[in-house]
Amino acid sequence: MGLRRVIALGEALIDFSALEDNVPLREVAGFARNPGGAPANVAVGVARMGVASQFVGCVGDDPFGHSLIEAMRVYGVDGTHTHTVAEQTSLAFVARNEGDPDFFFVRHPGADVMLRDEHVAELALDEEACLHFGTNSLAEDPIASTLRRLVTRAREAGALVSFDVNLRPVFWRDLRAALAAAREMMAQADLLKVNRAELLWLTGEQDVERALSALVAQVPGTVLCTLGEGGVWARRADGLDVRVTANRVACVDATGAGDSLIAAVLSVLARRGVGRTGLGELSRGEWEEVLRFASAAAAINIGRLGAMNAMATYAETEAFLQAAGKP
Incomplete structure (x- = not known):
């Protein structure tokens, strides 16, 4: 048996993406509304x-929540365990800067926090x-406790556990807890x-290579570090060390870059049936193929406005690689 399906857990929210580049949020004149939230983006990216x-x-039992449910349904995501609650759908306002985007969230608390065991x-x-899943879902209960128990269930069942740190300090009262x-x-x-x-x-390090070595020593699995x-x-930890360069493309919106990559x-792992057991057995050459493909998907994503709606299909990614001479 191997990996066949991906379950993404956490926040689905509405991104209000600035229509202007390199303008502080307080000065932005207009926004484009797009469905988003890192785990929801990943779910759509996988379905695509x-x-x-x-x-x-x-999500909230409100217009934004219902639009998120519909958007994910249209993209082919299974919404059997997507629930509506009384709390409002979270909102994110995104400034499009060079490098990583800036975010301002409206979430006090948001509907995404309300995931419980019965769900x-x-x-x-x-x-x-x-x-x-990501760190955002560990900031508040009930979702934090629900997630911890679910991770235990996943490991006991032999499921592959994928964790994207995706730190958003604004969600945390204390970064030491984060x-x-x-x-x-x-x-x-x-x-x-x-x-x-x-x-x-x-890691508390200042050098990327030293930090990566330190982190790998603390992690039982494979570490992926995105470097823009x-x-x-x-x-x-067994010595695997693979680095793939980024594709040079014009960046329109980097909001979903990391989500599209993971x-x-x-x-690719699911298409190859590589689950928890097989992951540690992937060779350097196989990881190079995986990362080249993922880097191409991210390049396509950042060339479009939005995150969820900018996710690449398999065919688009293959075509990008062919055009770049990287089949």
Whole structure:
């Protein structure tokens, strides 16, 4: 048995993306409304790649929440465990800057925080499943406690556990608690994704290579570090060390770059039937193929406005690689 489907758990929200580049949020004159939320983006990214995908989470019983449910349905995401609650759907206002975008969230608390055990009691977890989530879902209860119990269930069932740190400090009253939560989950992750800033934050190092070596020593699985224009780096404690350069494209909106990359990684693993057991056996050459494909998917994503609606299909990504001479 191997990986066949991806379950993304956490926040689905509405992104209000600035229509102007390099303008502070307080000065932005107009926004484009797009469906988003990192786990929801990943669920859509996986579905766009032709792999079975499910979103687990709560949205508000309001116009924004219902629009998110419909958007994910249209993209082919299984919404069996997407629930509506009385709390309002969270909103994110996004400034499009060079490099990483800036976010301002309206979430006090948002509907996504309200995921409870009864919402996931019937969720199927087995060796053909991947449970993917991020740090945002650990900031508040009830979702934090629900997620912790679900990770235990996933590991006991043999599911692949994928953890994207995706730190948003505004969600946390105390960043020391965020650090503890991230370290708790990365110790249980088969696949850990971080960006450069998160890597340095987790390790206390100032040099990326030293930080990556330190992090790999603490993680049982494979670490993926995204470096923006510097590409993506995969490391494993057994000595695996693979780095793929980024594709040079004009960046329209980087909001969904990391989500599109991890969605593509998980999609390739699922297409190849590589679950928890097989992940640690992937060779350097196989990881190079996976990362080249994922980097291409991210390049397509940042060339479009939005996140969820900018996710690439498998065919688009293959065509991009062919055009770039990287089949």
